[in-house]
Amino acid sequence: MFERLDFANYQSGNVAKRDQFCRKLVSGLRQRGFVRLVNHGIEPSTIDKAFATSRHFFQLPLNQKLKSPHPPTANPHRGFSAVGLENVSTISNYGREDKSSQLPLLKDMKESYDIGSERDELYSNIWPPTGVCDTFEPTFVEFFEVCYRTQLLILEAISIGLGLPTQTLSQLHAAQHNELRLTHYPAVPQEAFSTSTRIAAHTDFGSITLLFQDRVGGLEVESPPGSGSFVGIASGGPYECILNAGDCLQKWTGLCSARHRVHLPELPQGNEQARKGDVVEERFSIAYFAKPDRTAVLRPLLDGSGLGAKVSSEFVTAGEFQHMRIQGRYA
Numbered sequence: 001m002f003e004r005l006d007f008a009n010y011q012s013g014n015v016a017k018r019d020q021f022c023r024k025l026v027s028g029l030r031q032r033g034f035v036r037l038v039n040h041g042i043e044p045s046t047i048d049k050a051f052a053t054s055r056h057f058f059q060l061p062l063n064q065k066l067k068s069p070h071p072p073t074a075n076p077h078r079g080f081s082a083v084g085l086e087n088v089s090t091i092s093n094y095g096r097e098d099k100s101s102q103l104p105l106l107k108d109m110k111e112s113y114d115i116g117s118e119r120d121e122l123y124s125n126i127w128p129p130t131g132v133c134d135t136f137e138p139t140f141v142e143f144f145e146v147c148y149r150t151q152l153l154i155l156e157a158i159s160i161g162l163g164l165p166t167q168t169l170s171q172l173h174a175a176q177h178n179e180l181r182l183t184h185y186p187a188v189p190q191e192a193f194s195t196s197t198r199i200a201a202h203t204d205f206g207s208i209t210l211l212f213q214d215r216v217g218g219l220e221v222e223s224p225p226g227s228g229s230f231v232g233i234a235s236g237g238p239y240e241c242i243l244n245a246g247d248c249l250q251k252w253t254g255l256c257s258a259r260h261r262v263h264l265p266e267l268p269q270g271n272e273q274a275r276k277g278d279v280v281e282e283r284f285s286i287a288y289f290a291k292p293d294r295t296a297v298l299r300p301l302l303d304g305s306g307l308g309a310k311v312s313s314e315f316v317t318a319g320e321f322q323h324m325r326i327q328g329r330y331a
């Protein structure tokens, strides 16, 4: 259901292959908001190192992790958030007009670490202090850079697939206001899923998200969009990138920013005994959120209004939009 696309076709140097890839990419993002990407250019060894470092950090005692805490406010969105601090279900109903199908408020069972670009002029990173997890800062500064380069190529591919000049989207991401989030979903008893979830349904705020995950699974996407029913995307392992469109890309292009969540993973068929003692195993994911420059205006790019048009009060900037969306999650 969610197309697996080979990014090698984009970089093959063959224009027909490239254009076909771009069309499939745009069609997947338009219909479902999510595609799977292989051969995206981020080396397995780089991904392994990022997961090993994330695992190392989250295994530390809580008092060590709390030495680089996320502030109790929404901004700056940096540092470590312990289990219970952030509950995404407070924003689950964003954009949902049909009150009868509104999603319930559920607690998230996760801990996370938010990281920004070292080049972000507004917010500085909050790193673990020396002696806590010394590989953390260099690993994620490097991982961030690698994701940024890949993000620019994917934005080019989307622009081509939409029939826009190649640099249309990438040039709206020059200032590196992107964010990287490491998440650890601890092992929990299965019953916990009746009142809580791993991450409640939401749309991502930025333009595109590159998601890497371990093999545990549990990621689900609202399908068809707006229906209130969710279908699972089986994990293809850590080297496959799940690519999804966020709210800003939807505002610019009409591609679908689909609601998604992480809930109880499905057990492999014929392996119903696998959930020992009814404990759902822990899960790790790494999400890189490409975000437009804060000054970029969120107005349709495909209707001929052009990039140079004056800022109208009808359209917000990406910075204003981000601020509006993030409020409430740390309430």
Ligand SMILES: O=C(O)CCC(=O)C(=O)O
Pocket (backbone or CB within 6 Å): 181, 183, 199, 204, 211, 213, 219, 260, 261, 262, 284, 285, 286, 287
């Ligand atoms: O952990 C995951 O697989 C998804 C996380 C997610 O959707 C998010 O942090 O926005």
Ligand SMILES: [Fe+2]
Pocket (backbone or CB within 6 Å): 202, 203, 204, 260
């Ligand atoms: Fe998300």
